[in-house]
Amino acid sequence: MEFILRNTDIFDDNIDGEFRNIILAYKDDFIEGKMYRVSMSFHVNLLNNPRCEGINVPIQSKASKNTKKDKINDLLSFRLNELEQVLAEYGIVSYKTTIQGEYLDAENIIKLEIKEDNNIEQNDIGKRKNKGRLKVRSIVPSLPFTQETASKLASERLSQIYHDFMNVIRNKAIMSEILEIEATENDNQLFKAFAEQYRDLWLATDERRKELLNKFQERSMLVLEKYLDKTQ
Structure with missing residues (x-):
């Protein structure tokens, strides 16, 4: 599934509400017990936006030195956390979540891609319940550069x-x-x-x-x- 959130970007403090609206509208399309890979994409040009200098997120990494790069990484991590929390609210199990900058059609949109992973069996999910589910998080500020x-x-x-x-x-x-x-x-x-x-x-x-x-x-x-x- 692919969703385009319009008139918003990674600097929008209400973006978690946008996530919630999308997931709520399509919550019946998700299968209970299945695991999903979720990616959130923003326009890579925003990394050079003047608003990057004024980034101030509630949670900063312990290693942050308050540089522009650290601020951006903290912001992206925070946005990914917001998306993961919304998914959890609706019982959508995501084992891999990614936030990445790429060349989208416009700077004021966010693209969400949610894909069911058929390589992970139901038995595997059950085995992990007691050990804690496998979780992979990726923060890729610039996918083209990577x-x-x-x-x-x-x-x-x-x-x-x-x-x-x-x-x-x-x-x-x-x-x-x-x-x-x-x-x-x-x-x-x-x-x-x-x-x-x-x-x-x-x-x-x-x-x-x-x-x-x-x-x-x-x-x-x-x-x-x-x-x-x-x-x-």
């Missing part, structure tokens, strides 16, 4: 992995065949093909990393054996 940073880190890490492999293979024609592309001496084309097939290596689980490394190793051995046969 995505750009992650993309840069991924590119740098993949580049390093690619060069490590090339230091072993030492032959672009062989690497081309390993990657199953037309033979090329162009490093950019080779890296692009490598990144498309092995992009998960930059931040993979142990199982996924092992799977990809085995794939590359098996493909490499197959190609190298072919080249060795030609030289005999």
